[in-house]
Amino acid sequence: MFLPFYFIWFCSILGIAGAPVTDHQDTPLRRQAGSFAITGAPVINGQIPQRLEIRELRKKNNLQWNLYLLALNRFQQMDQSDVRSYYSLSSIHGRPFSEWDGVPLIQEMGYCSHTSNLFGTWHRPYVAAFEQVLYDIVQDVATSIVNDTDGAYKAAAATFRHPYWDWAAPASDGGPILPAPIAGSPYIVVNLPNGSFTSRNPLYQYDFSSSELSPFPDSPFNVWTKTLRYPSSTAAAAASQDSLVAQQIAQSQASYAQRFMNLLQAYPRYANFSNSAWTPDSPGYDSLESLHNQIHGLIGNGGHMAVIDYAGFDPLFWLHHANVDRLLAIWQALHPDSFVEPSVEPVGSATIAQGAQTDVNTPLKPFHNDVNGNFWTSATATNVTRFGYSYPEIQGKSIPQIKAAVNALYTSSSGTTITRRTTVGAQTDPKLAPLIAAGLSNEAPVEAIPDPPATGNYTEWLANIRVAKDALEQTFFIHIFLGDFNPDPKSWSFEPNLVGTHAIITPYVMKRDPLQSTIVTGQIPLTRALRADEQKGLVHMDNETETKGYLTRNLHWRVTTMDDKDVPRDKVPDLKISVVAANVQAAKADDEFPVWGELKVQTDVTNGRPAGLGVGDAV
Numbered sequence: 001m002f003l004p005f006y007f008i009w010f011c012s013i014l015g016i017a018g019a020p021v022t023d024h025q026d027t028p029l030r031r032q033a034g035s036f037a038i039t040g041a042p043v044i045n046g047q048i049p050q051r052l053e054i055r056e057l058r059k060k061n062n063l064q065w066n067l068y069l070l071a072l073n074r075f076q077q078m079d080q081s082d083v084r085s086y087y088s089l090s091s092i093h094g095r096p097f098s099e100w101d102g103v104p105l106i107q108e109m110g111y112c113s114h115t116s117n118l119f120g121t122w123h124r125p126y127v128a129a130f131e132q133v134l135y136d137i138v139q140d141v142a143t144s145i146v147n148d149t150d151g152a153y154k155a156a157a158a159t160f161r162h163p164y165w166d167w168a169a170p171a172s173d174g175g176p177i178l179p180a181p182i183a184g185s186p187y188i189v190v191n192l193p194n195g196s197f198t199s200r201n202p203l204y205q206y207d208f209s210s211s212e213l214s215p216f217p218d219s220p221f222n223v224w225t226k227t228l229r230y231p232s233s234t235a236a237a238a239a240s241q242d243s244l245v246a247q248q249i250a251q252s253q254a255s256y257a258q259r260f261m262n263l264l265q266a267y268p269r270y271a272n273f274s275n276s277a278w279t280p281d282s283p284g285y286d287s288l289e290s291l292h293n294q295i296h297g298l299i300g301n302g303g304h305m306a307v308i309d310y311a312g313f314d315p316l317f318w319l320h321h322a323n324v325d326r327l328l329a330i331w332q333a334l335h336p337d338s339f340v341e342p343s344v345e346p347v348g349s350a351t352i353a354q355g356a357q358t359d360v361n362t363p364l365k366p367f368h369n370d371v372n373g374n375f376w377t378s379a380t381a382t383n384v385t386r387f388g389y390s391y392p393e394i395q396g397k398s399i400p401q402i403k404a405a406v407n408a409l410y411t412s413s414s415g416t417t418i419t420r421r422t423t424v425g426a427q428t429d430p431k432l433a434p435l436i437a438a439g440l441s442n443e444a445p446v447e448a449i450p451d452p453p454a455t456g457n458y459t460e461w462l463a464n465i466r467v468a469k470d471a472l473e474q475t476f477f478i479h480i481f482l483g484d485f486n487p488d489p490k491s492w493s494f495e496p497n498l499v500g501t502h503a504i505i506t507p508y509v510m511k512r513d514p515l516q517s518t519i520v521t522g523q524i525p526l527t528r529a530l531r532a533d534e535q536k537g538l539v540h541m542d543n544e545t546e547t548k549g550y551l552t553r554n555l556h557w558r559v560t561t562m563d564d565k566d567v568p569r570d571k572v573p574d575l576k577i578s579v580v581a582a583n584v585q586a587a588k589a590d591d592e593f594p595v596w597g598e599l600k601v602q603t604d605v606t607n608g609r610p611a612g613l614g615v616g617d618a619v
Contacts, residue, residue: 034371036083036101040128040387041135044158048390051322054163055173058181063156064138066190068163071137072202072315080212084133087212092126092366093312094507096215097350102373103366105350109507110308111366115469115518117343118358119275119289120328121378125367127321128387131162147193161389164322167249167295168256169409178249182316183229183242203315205240218309218508227314228303240303248298248493248501255500257410258525259291260327262462264406266582266596270338273331277346278466278519281619283580283599285464286523288331290502292324293522297477297503298493302562306475309508326391329384333394333402340378346518347469354516400591407590459541460582460596461526463555464613465502468517468574470510472561478502478575480524481556482533489566492558500524512573519574526551526579544581551579551605569611578613579605 043049058065078085083101092100094110103111113122142148142157171177181188181203188201205226216222220234230245231238263286267273272282276290300306304314311317332339340360348354351365363375384390393405463480483497493501502522530550534541539550557577559567569575583597601619606612613619 035368035373036129037371038125038129038132038367038369038376038387040389041132041161043388047159048385048388048395049159049161050390050392050395051161051326052163052392053166053172054181054319055171055175055179057163059173061156062191063153064160066192067138067141067153067157067160068134069188069190069199069202070141071134073200074141075134075137076202076206076315080209086206087208087313089130089133090206090312090317093317094307094309095218095221098215100366101368103351106353107348107350109348109350111350112308113349113352113364114275114289114308114505115277115347115520116275116345116349116352116358117271117340118362118364118378120324121340121381122364123321124325124328124381124384124387125364125369125376127162127318127325128389129367130318131322131387131389134162135160145192149193153193162322163319164326164391165316165319166323166326166409167253167320168260170253176246176250177253178242178246182319183240183245203319206313206315208313216310221304221307221310221508224304227305227310229299229305229314229316230301231303234302244494245299245301248301251494251498252294252298252500254528255524256291256294258528259286259294259523261406261410262286262460262523262525263288263291263327264331264334265593266599267331268335268338270335271341271343273335273338274328274340276520276522278521283464283578283601283619284523285462285466285521285580287521288324288327290520290522291327292320293503293505294501295320296505297475298501300475300562301493306503306505306562307508308505311505325384326393329391330393330402330406332382333397334399339382403593404591407587407593456586458584458586459527459544459547460584461530461547461551462580462582462599463499463524463526463557464576464578464580465522465524465557466519466574466576466578467504467521467572468512469504469506469520470512470517471504471573471575472559472567473506473510473512474508475506475562476504476567477560477562478504478522478577479558479560480526480577481558482526482529482551483554485556485558489558489560490564492560492564497529499526499529514573517574526555548579548602548605551602555579555605557611572611575611576613576617577606577609577611578603578619 076086080087082088091098093112097105097108099105113119138157138160142153145153148154167177186201186204187198189196190199207226213222223236224238228238228240230241232241263273267284272279272284274288276287296305296311299316304310305317342357342359345352345354345356345358352358360378363377365375367376368374369376369380394402465478479492479501480499481495481497482499485492485495485497502524504520530539530541533539539547541547559569559572561567579602580599581602582599585595587594603613603615607614
């Protein structure tokens, strides 16, 4: 990556000493003998700083925001041979399958744990390592700023923490769900004491040097010189299609919110909550990992984020996984009596063989917790404060206060207000208006339909998805519709009647092995879409028989590959779609959750349909 001349010139006239001026410039960091000890960012004066949502960081702490942009730029220029470089840390997740910090690989895979009880805890020290290095660079940038006469930048740097991107909540600033600083432009304005200048936007993409691309064996990733989101083609000159990414994210935002709230309310056991592996005879099909997969798929759509081997290089990966860690931390605070259990690894990783036994004390390789070569484990990584950070929803809060905080963030998207796409001429949802005006979305207007909070008992309806992870030997999507849809598969992620798109995320190639295939699951909530149709007089949800008949006639599912090609449902190995329903007691206060009854399978809705759960099929 080469910085444009005008950026270097601006740095010089503004007096930014030490500004990045060369390709992959190294930067002074805390250096250690022995292993790279992941300790997290240091805590100053005993006060543990919070990670903030990226829009909140930009809005409330402008100094940290500008330090973040400058430091991330410098981070992305470090020499790839340094284990602390952006390239090296990103490659831990996948390609080029090389040894990191002296930890050998037992097989050609990334170190990351997926479809595993260790999914959440493995990614915690991973993001903490990234934050630790970035923190050190922020300190160096702060001390290099001229005219920081009152030391404000140094003070801001001392409490810096990596932000997260909350894709499940409506944007607090009224803007698009996918923030403009992430996807608006490859350049961004940085503000400093001597004035403002236009910088390369380090959140928009990562630029590969030729030496970084050379170890990649897979086309088109070995010809793309930058990370891409929903790429326009597989050619070397392909570009990210940010408008399509923004549309997809906005289309499914309510689904993310309801899925997360369901996980908090109805998944008290960590083994079910944590990962996407199928638990037979359990109708609770969703998980933190499955929800996380949906974001990966919709952001990448054939680009880096959609493929495990290359996802870590996209700057959005780190914002996404900081949020996943936050969701895990919220769940932990609400369910303190359940955590990692002994289990068998269905897929394995670079350091864990398929079929191996893992538990709370399994080393989370390759992450060392000291210079002597000892590793973090789930037991030692249980609490986020061990890494020197916390989150606004949990820090210093009781369980009722945490429930009140997440209810305030997400219930407008999971029951109290319904939004469905309507025909042109309907009232535009004000939350989406800035996105449309900014040209980041050309989606149809959205009508907001008021739906007062339920009282007493009501029924939650959900679509369960079960399929072999290696079914198509690549990442693929399952789209759930309620009502008619365009037959063109390129339109399915944007259809007005789309209820949700679920993604199955895989390595670049995942060879099909029917004898050792891992079955994974996900879940798409249907209740909001049903309520919207009830508002139109199409169904009466208080009549269970009528609701099941309506679903039988109107619930549809389709499968596509990353290049938007339709795959016949009955040709997808082990694909089963089912519908489940639960009686739910509504919450009586803002600091309470609804109480879920038993999930019951509604086999008659899907029986006899392609890839539908039938009578006698395993649940």
